[in-house]
Amino acid sequence: MMARRLNSGLVVAGLITVCAVLVLVAAYSYQGISGTFPQLVGWILLGLALLELGMQVNAVIRPADPGRSADEPEAVSVVKELKAFGWLGILLLALYLVGFLISTPLYVFAFLRLSGRLSLAMSSTIAVGATVFVYVVFIQLLKYKLFPGVLMMG
């Protein structure tokens, strides 16, 4: 019963509490003045995290609305969220491997075609436009050297 009613707020509060303990333990490993202020902030964070955890546990035990905890965030599509993170992950991987100038058109085109369901012509135009923008503004005008990607470095 309890497991079924666990809310995401409780999980987040639990994670923050664990983080608070970890940073506090780490703070005590720093010698002298380097550890003093982190220790102070760490204890405050731990206290606040425990308070939040307590409130979330209370919300699970005594929910205001039997169907939904008071602090439960609005329902959103978790699949869509994972897709959003996935697209970001793909871009990071592409940037790391082939750099900005190759991954920019590929990523923008793929995103518009597969996620935005835009036409081939529209997707290509926007992808080229975004790449030209990056090239003109960052390379030509601002004279930055963009990352070429680990595969293109050799």
Next chain:
Amino acid sequence: MFDSIFTAASYLADGMNLLFLMLGVVVGIIFGIIPGLGGATAIALLLPLTFGMQAEQAITLMGGVMGAVTIGGSITAILLNTPGTAPNAATCFDGYPLTRQGKAGVAIGAAVTASSVGGVIGAFILILLLPVAKNIILFFGPPAYFMLALLGLTALTAASSNLLRGLIGACLGLFIGFVGYDDLGGVTRYTGGVDYLWDGLSIVPVLIGLFAIAEMLKLYVVGGSIAKSDDAASVGVSGTFEGIKAAFRHFKVILSGSVIGSVIGTVPGVGGTVASFLSYSFTVQTSKDKGEFGKGDIRGVIAPEASNNAKDGGSLVPTLAFGIPGSAEMALFLGVLVLHGMDPGPMLLLEREFTIFVLILALLAATVASGIIVLLTARYLIKVTYIDSSILIPSVIVVSLVGAYALHNSIGDVFAAAFFGVLGYLMHRFDYPRITLVIALVLGGLMERNYFQTSLMYRGDWSKAFGDTPFVILLGLVVLALLMPVISKAIKHKAGQKA
């Protein structure tokens, strides 16, 4: 002071600087018009473009954004009943009914005029207040600076939607600030053995992630076009000149709105939304004929618009004089200052008077320029909101990551920006305010340095700090800020019982 004003004016009149100002104005209008984006996202996105600029040029660009963003936001509030930025929400009450009556142009004319005049009044109030703030700063020692930074954190936290979570966000922000080599103790902290973290996390990728990338992730999850109404297609934007005349006919409303905006703006964490609602209700309360408010009274457009642009001047007082940002936009602006080698805080006002006046004049010019641009192009600008979010998302994310990379030519900064993008999204999702994390990150160094100096001064006995008057006053304000949510809850409860 007048020398600095004239030098700043001639600096802004230079062709290249004028170009930066106008770029900021155009970006500010567009980001203001698009609901959900706003000034913070615009500043985060433009931040990388300023790396190679002089500090004053970067400030000119950002002044352009800040001066224009709320004027842009009023357009969607009037035409679509969707405020472009939160402070424009009160404009919807009478702006949208005017649109339904076919008087959208009148409403836009009045809103833009009130906004521009309000911005100018706000800038003048800022010029008047800065010398006063300058004199106050001279009384501050390390204990007061420490308490000042703490006040900045707590005031904004208290104003956030959830006090407890705001404080947690602030503590997390402080810990993010601890990452890297500690100059005071000579050790590295919280690097986890990762070489990239030895120099600490640069503020630029953190800001780009928390604001630009997180906003795009939000847009992806929500999906569709940004504006959800089809009204714009049927709206005629004529009669703007009549609106301008109406604004000057109700100049008293502009004046009261501007004063309210400027005063509210000086209180960290309260911001433009409160200012515009307060100005709106003040105008309703003090009007003899209240019957038309909410049905399309032009004064209901003028009052909030005058105050939400005037608040920029007010909110720059704590930001510039004390290093306490009053809003997310101001926190990002502090990031710009840090990036260009300026220490946010009291010394800024004493050492960089010329830079400060460049900002004030840029803000002033931006409010007027954006007003003119919006009046001329409102009917075309509104179409921006109908762009499908899927077109915006990949382009903005790519440009954001390029910007994150460009500062130090570090691919680690790209991964850091992406990490903070996801963190920013999750904080929004679980109702943890991002603003307190950012402000703690910005103020963390100042806090730790002054904590250490105060401890040395009093040999660890902090009770001696109670002999320092500014420290005691600021401590009182910190306590008041923390009690504010409880007090306002009690007042609401009492009012509810009476009703």
